[in-house]
Amino acid sequence: MRTMTALFALAISVAGCTSTDGDDELLVFAAASLTEAFGALETAFEADHPDVDVVIHLAGSQRLAAQILEGAPAEVFASADEVQMARVVAAGEARAAPRVFAHNRLVVVVPAGNPRGVAGLADLAREDLSVVLAAGHVPAGAYTREVLDRAGVEVEPVSLELDVRSVVSRIALGEADAGVVYTSDLVGEDEVVGIEVPDELNVTADYPIVVLDDAGTAADRFVELVLSDRGRGILEDAGLRVP
Amino acid sequence: MSASTSSPTPRGIGLLALVAVVLLALPLLGLALRAPWSRLPDLVGDPQVAAAVRLSVGTSLAALLLAAVLGIPLAWVLARRSFPGRRLVRAVAVLPMVLPPVVGGVALLLAFGRRGIVGGALADATGVSLPFSTVGVVLAQAFVAMPFLVVTTEAGLRSMDRRLEDVAATLGAGRWAVLTRVTLPVIAPSLAAGLALTWARALGEFGATITFAGNLPGRTRTMPLSVYVLLETDPEAAYLLSLVLLAVSIAVLLGLRGSLLERTGSDEAPR
Numbered sequence: 001m002r003t004m005t006a007l008f009a010l011a012i013s014v015a016g017c018t019s020t021d022g023d024d025e026l027l028v029f030a031a032a033s034l035t036e037a038f039g040a041l042e043t044a045f046e047a048d049h050p051d052v053d054v055v056i057h058l059a060g061s062q063r064l065a066a067q068i069l070e071g072a073p074a075e076v077f078a079s080a081d082e083v084q085m086a087r088v089v090a091a092g093e094a095r096a097a098p099r100v101f102a103h104n105r106l107v108v109v110v111p112a113g114n115p116r117g118v119a120g121l122a123d124l125a126r127e128d129l130s131v132v133l134a135a136g137h138v139p140a141g142a143y144t145r146e147v148l149d150r151a152g153v154e155v156e157p158v159s160l161e162l163d164v165r166s167v168v169s170r171i172a173l174g175e176a177d178a179g180v181v182y183t184s185d186l187v188g189e190d191e192v193v194g195i196e197v198p199d200e201l202n203v204t205a206d207y208p209i210v211v212l213d214d215a216g217t218a219a220d221r222f223v224e225l226v227l228s229d230r231g232r233g234i235l236e237d238a239g240l241r242v243p
Numbered sequence: 244m245s246a247s248t249s250s251p252t253p254r255g256i257g258l259l260a261l262v263a264v265v266l267l268a269l270p271l272l273g274l275a276l277r278a279p280w281s282r283l284p285d286l287v288g289d290p291q292v293a294a295a296v297r298l299s300v301g302t303s304l305a306a307l308l309l310a311a312v313l314g315i316p317l318a319w320v321l322a323r324r325s326f327p328g329r330r331l332v333r334a335v336a337v338l339p340m341v342l343p344p345v346v347g348g349v350a351l352l353l354a355f356g357r358r359g360i361v362g363g364a365l366a367d368a369t370g371v372s373l374p375f376s377t378v379g380v381v382l383a384q385a386f387v388a389m390p391f392l393v394v395t396t397e398a399g400l401r402s403m404d405r406r407l408e409d410v411a412a413t414l415g416a417g418r419w420a421v422l423t424r425v426t427l428p429v430i431a432p433s434l435a436a437g438l439a440l441t442w443a444r445a446l447g448e449f450g451a452t453i454t455f456a457g458n459l460p461g462r463t464r465t466m467p468l469s470v471y472v473l474l475e476t477d478p479e480a481a482y483l484l485s486l487v488l489l490a491v492s493i494a495v496l497l498g499l500r501g502s503l504l505e506r507t508g509s510d511e512a513p514r
Binding site: 060062063066069070130132135137157158159160161162170173174175178 | 354356357358372374375403457458459460463471472475476478
């Protein structure tokens with residue numbers, strides 16, 4: 001019995017150790033493609049505000065929006081497209097009007113060395129290629145559809161992933177031959193390379209950010225950082241474009 | 244007339260038991276109450292939902308067949324033969340049951356993926372790629388569900404009266420005849436319970452499927468994967484589909500009445 005109590009107490013204290021004692025927590029929901037960028041922004045913000053513990057929750061923007069609508073206590077939402085942001089705004093969850101803070105472009109991604117000799121978008125229609133795309137309701141997937149329609153290419157993917165990073169990892173692991181992701185997703189990835197999409201076919205992804213209702217003051221300061229010159233520099237280093 | 248009285252209950256046990264029931268029942272109640280029943284006809288007619296149901300039923304039954312063809316012989320060997328390393332074999336056979344499903348999916352990729360130890364050779368030799376295929380779904384489901392069948396069948400084989408087999412043998416029955424006409428019928432109740440549990444586990448499989456087989460409507464997007472996707476686009480449809488899976492689970496439990504599960508939890512008042 002005593003062992004049980006001791007184990008129970010240990011479990012509780014370990015669980016409690018996940019949050020830094022005494023710190024205010026700032027919960028940020030960010031699109032999966034913002035993994036690198038917001039990781040760097042978190043470091044910068046916490047250096048400026050040592051009393052705040054920034055927690056970044058990364059997933060496909062459509063999942064984040066759904067979670068916010070279900071009542072998730074997010075304080076900041078950074079989406080990869082306007083569609084998912086509109087869902088959140090329409091539900092009255094936003095405190096103010098969203099601001100576009102970054103842009104992104106699409107690129108065809110293949111394993112390093114391009115073993116299957118993919119030359120461009122048109123090759124994605126090849127029957128001998130396993131192509132993985134983001135699902136249509138994911139921002140990256142919606143942008144991909146737009147680009148493929150514009151190029152007149154019909155692709156039969158072998159899987160429809162629920163966020164763009166999963167597409168990257170399928171290619172990086174060698175499970176698929178090609179995919180379509182954001183140019184920023186290539187930064188720091190040694191296992192994959194990009195094949196350019198011509199400008200006239202490409203889309204510009206607009207990333208809006210907003211502070212949500214019931215957010216603390218740290219949320220406003222975080223968004224200020226994102227929109228500041230310093231924040232723009234961090235975003236550019238992570239492969240995004242800034243307005 | 245015999246009077247049976249309950250044991251005196253240690254203080255607090257009753258309250259904790261009540262909390263346990265509430266904890267388990269509330270989510271099920273929440274599902275039943277929040278599901279938009281009025282949309283059920285639309286959902287049933289939706290082609291993607293229909294595809295997911297057909298896919299789930301087909302793959303889970305195929306996985307069950309695979310689990311039975313491979314798992315019952317394994318259970319027989321574990322129960323009836325002694326050999327060096329038997330404990331290790333049993334541990335390997337049971338491991339997928341306790342392994343986190345997504346870890347199972349990763350492991351399947353490393354074995355049967357295009358760069359996997361077997362998958363690479365398979366792809367080079369035959370061009371067959373298991374990930375992103377319906378066969379991959381069946382493999383993932385069989386991987387996580389087979390241990391259930393192995394464990395329940397081995398238990399049944401160990402607890403049956405061996406003399407029945409001996410008598411059949413002395414009466415001239417060959418080994419296959421003993422197996423099919425004596426052993427299997429005798430363990431039929433625990434075998435049936437094992438098959439039902441195995442099928443339910445295969446039907447509900449998610450983590451290994453989405454990791455190994457991918458996510459494509461009609462080919463690999465089973466019902467649990469559909470629920471996960473629908474949560475992002477149409478939560479009410481997700482609730483309804485969840486209810487359907489809940490109903491199937493209840494049906495499986497009802498089917499297991501009077502068998503393995505009930506033997507461990509008797510409905511009789513304690514004496």
